[in-house]
Amino acid sequence: MTEPWTLHPDRALPADPGVRSIARQVYAQTADLPIVSMHGHVDARVLDEDQPFGDPAELFVIPDHYLVRMLVSQGAGNHELGVPARAGSGVEVEQDHREIWRRFASNWRLFRGTPTRYWLEHELVEVFGVDTRPSAKSADAIYDHLLDALARPEFRPRALFERFRIETLATTDAATDDLAHHTSLARQGWGEKVVPTFRPDALVHIDRPGWPAGVAELSRVSGVDVDGYDAFIVALEQRRAVFRAAGARATDHGHVSAEATPLADEDARRIFAAALRGEATAAQAQAFSGHMLVEMARMSSEDGLVMQLHPGVLRDHDPHIAGVFGPDTGFDIPVQVEYTRALRPLLERFGRHPGLRLVLFTIDETVYSRELAPLAGVYPAVRLGAPWWFLDSPDGMRRFRDAATETAGFYNTTGFVDDTRAFASIPARHDLARRIDAGYLARLVAEHRLDLDEALETAVDLAYELPRESYAPPV
Template identity: 65%
Template sequence: MAQLRLHPDRALPAGDEIRAVARRIYQSTRGLPLLCMHGHVDAAVFADDRRFSDPAHLLVVPDHYVTRMLVSQGVPLEQLGVPRVDGGQVETDPRQIWRRFCAHWHLFRGTPSRYWLEHEIAEVLKIDIAPGPDSADTLYDLIDARLSEPGFRPRALLDAFNIELISTTDSATSTLEDHSKLRSAGLGERVIPTFRPDAVTHLGHAGWVRQVQRLQELSGIDTGDYDGFVAALRHRRETFALAGARATDHGHLSAAAEPLSVTEARRIYAEACNGSVSDAAAAAFAGHMLFEMARMSCDDGLVMQIHPGVLRDHDAAIHETFGSDRGFDIPVATEFTRSLRPVLSAFGRDPNFRLVLFTVDETVYSRELAPIAGVYPAVRLGAPWWFLDSPDGMRRFRELVTETAGFYNTSGFVDDTRAFLSIPARHDLSRRIDAGYLARLVVENRLPEDEAVETAVDLAYRLPQESYARRGA
């Protein structure tokens, strides 16, 4: 069995002089608390505080970074234990799922998934055996035993990971019951919700009518017409804010945020209620609602996050069989300059508005996003996201945006993950990459080392704090 040993200089730059500087900068940030201002760990994980079930369902089944790689090499999702929508037969033996994962460990060479998984096994689980066909059962048993220890319950790991604050992502129709439990347990200011209205602002999809009815039930406001719908969304935002929310989150195919006339918005909404809305009208309404969400953020101070540019559920058959978030989401080219002009013209200089922009389209970093953030006070650039939260992706981000936006028009690191155990690994990688980038500036005599250290600390801790503070509070 291969031993797993993490190199202390992993992901730091090559070359003795620059690496020595990077080590010193990294040491200034490695022990800082983690601010996890956007993620997808289910609030129930902390509210219930149960033992993680087994290694496969902790590290493989729910992680679409992992499953998509295996699928790309011909391993069906059924064999990885991913549940079917119709309840059809899939692999139920977690040990078999784990064996399949270990048998394909070589597929993850050079990927960020391998970096995170190695960190989880070596640093979090404290096990020095690498995955592989010959180590699968031994590794499974060691991890399973570790998960039985009291220190590996989710709430205990909040302390072990030094997580100061973690935000979940919750639909507009969430009851926030789990967050209520957490408040009762004294964790209400440490685990907070984020308002995600996509299921109700994207019209015409299967289940939309049911979602809008649920919105009405929870708000107590009639959503039978557009005006009531908007009032109900405002009410739910207020409920989220009272539960500790700092931000909203919006996953749209396009960043377009063009407002409609009230008459047009009412007409399209009525068509959706009647089941006759066109795709074009639904897309126009989604852009209109982005504008309206920005307007509401100016009023209630919730930070607005936009995650555009992903064609969700690219494979219709996979979506029909397994549902959403199974790894078949593919990036598309994204345009920001014209798309966001209405929002930024209206609110981009409003001190109560904060807009954090994410993208999976690197071509817009220096051409569009950095110039936008470099002039509009409301805008911050979110960290490299999804396919780009990799060592080289993070380096390219710094190289392409810093010359125009600087460091202080970025949001700091946002881990954006469902995989709870990977959170420390992701933050650690970000801090190493930033240390390396800053070290290069020092060695090239473009930045004094004391300022580089100060900047690294700001990127790791102060900027996320400031970027996600409630506006006007």
């Protein structure tokens, strides 16, 4: 008889027996702490409406771009995995969700050694009580088990939110979002549990196809006639105030480059006017987006919203896939990023400003020790964000600690943020980060570079106190 599928209690802890023993003690301090999830992409509607999740394919497969891209790399089509296609694309998307699940389960081996495997194991075993490893043979039985669980009240979104011990969950919302679901949640007493994050990317990148419509929508929701650059700034400030009143703690900025060089007001007005006419060049668009990073830092220094910057991703590497399935499906790929010179103009103005907190993320880990740790290790406004996207893996997180800690220390970082769209994976991601930090701290204790009591305190700070402090509500 096959043994039930279980997870080892020491998973992701150091292999050395002596260090592992210490790591167990450190991890025990953080395993049951509340989760502070300040950088995610869960839709507020999910928690506002609190409807059952549907079926396993809808919960685990279709929205998880980590999972989807691995299967696509082995020849599966996005349409075969249920990823919605744009209207008029002519692509027939698989509607049989059991078949989608079978395709995933039969390819379980593809995830060996990946963080996706760790997260999925945690979700299936710890959250949903699955006791058989996914495979072609077990696919239907697991699907039926999950269907039964998802139909029960204890597996609805709010029940899982409480079970996961989530203290605060930040969503990511377009600057023009009406925040209706956040307003509804606040009326129900969830206003401090689920908070919005202001993301203005669609408005500051003036060469994006949907930019004119975005400006029109900004005019509508702000009540400001955005007929030029000055009105544009006023409208953005108005929207930030609305987000702040709704409980927002932060802004979020996704740029290819970290370039943040201010323009003269006349130049900004001239470029914005050209964009309104549809005549802005690629060089002007790049200059304007860099200028707007400085403007956003200025606004954050005034309204207290934490500014998060995560550059270095070339979006939609395959324009055909992006055209058929939309953004976040077109094979986003990391590129090299330079921070030191790029951010200097911004930091000259605001790097020592008491009102600014600038959190820097990267997926170019060559810059951890060369640029990011030294910047965070001297500028009071700067903090290092957790390893993000392609780097939020066991070894990626270990490399981050090794590269950044000696220069920036622990307390110039923000602690862990999970950056996930997959709601059920939130506890798995935080659990993995806590285990990796426990192992890193245990090694310092074993090498007599840190006392055990300091390691225990630091572990709690990294898992809980630093995220709370880094994203404290603006005053």
